């Protein structure tokens with residue numbers, strides 16, 4: 001099943017081409033839309049919601065054309081915009097109930113759905129206070145709640161971790177993962193931080209300067225490499241020397257040692273060396289490509 005698809009999608013503003021013949025598709029689950037600031041992520045979402053007309057090309061969302069079926073799309077799709085757009089004088093409850101009613105729910109159902117949704121996103125007693133006094137994390141949660149309150153099939157989350165501290169970021173990422181898994185709602189989430197999407201996405205679309213760089217399942221980005229990553233508490237140099245003496249090719253990467261190998265037997269060699277040197281092992285794992293590395297290589301090749 002295809003959740004969204006574009007074909008030759010182009011958006012030209014007077015001074016800049018925000019999307020340049022973008023052809024891409026995504027299925028159900030959590031899809032990351034990644035690109036530097038100005039890559040065209042928000043423009044793509046706005047076109048998919050029918051808020052902006054494309055200059056050329058076509059798009060479908062849940063099988064519907066945003067150019068002609070924008071209202072039907074918005075009935076089944078939630079949108080968490082990037083920028084702050086919340087009224088300061090009303091409470092999260094009042095705002096979310098209002099948004100639920102705007103989507104067509106009767107008042108009593110809207111109240112019930114709003115209460116459930118605010119609880120799901122982690123807003124409790126504070127939901128009765130005016131939004132103007134909320135922290136950035138709480139505001140992001142309200143924006144998320146209003147995107148979910150009408151029980152959509154798909155949500156677009158534009159930079160949901162923006163402005164959050166590390167804990168807030170982790171909480172938001174965990175919530176996004178739950179939306180995709182427990183709630184069964186497909187998610188398209190944008191970020192300029194590749195590393196954070198690695199943790200929550202099933203599929204990643206990378207765009208740069210409005211063009212498609214890559215669209216792949218997350219597993220293809222993070223394939224196993226022919227390396228083993230080792231971390232010890234102390235004695236990193238001694239371990240590197242020992243492994244080198246044993247014929248391994250070892251490089252240091254901050255606190256980590258990267259051992260190049262094709263053979264699973266190298267795990268045993270590392271383990272035995274750690275035991276011989278009486279070191280405390282923190283980590284011993286198969287090296288994997290990081291999504292950042294793939295992105296860096298592909299941008300360099302453009």
Ligand SMILES: Nc1ncnc2c1ncn2[C@@H]1O[C@H](COP(=O)(O)OP(=O)(O)OP(=O)(O)O)[C@@H](O)[C@H]1O
Nearest residue numbers: 013014016018035036037038039040041042043044
């Ligand atoms: N309404 C507009 N008028 C003119 N140019 C625009 C408009 N909206 C976006 N742009 C330009 O289009 C390009 C893509 O912008 P867009 O907001 O889609 O990028 P983005 O990937 O979402 O980045 P960011 O995270 O910084 O918003 C940028 O160069 C931006 O300046």
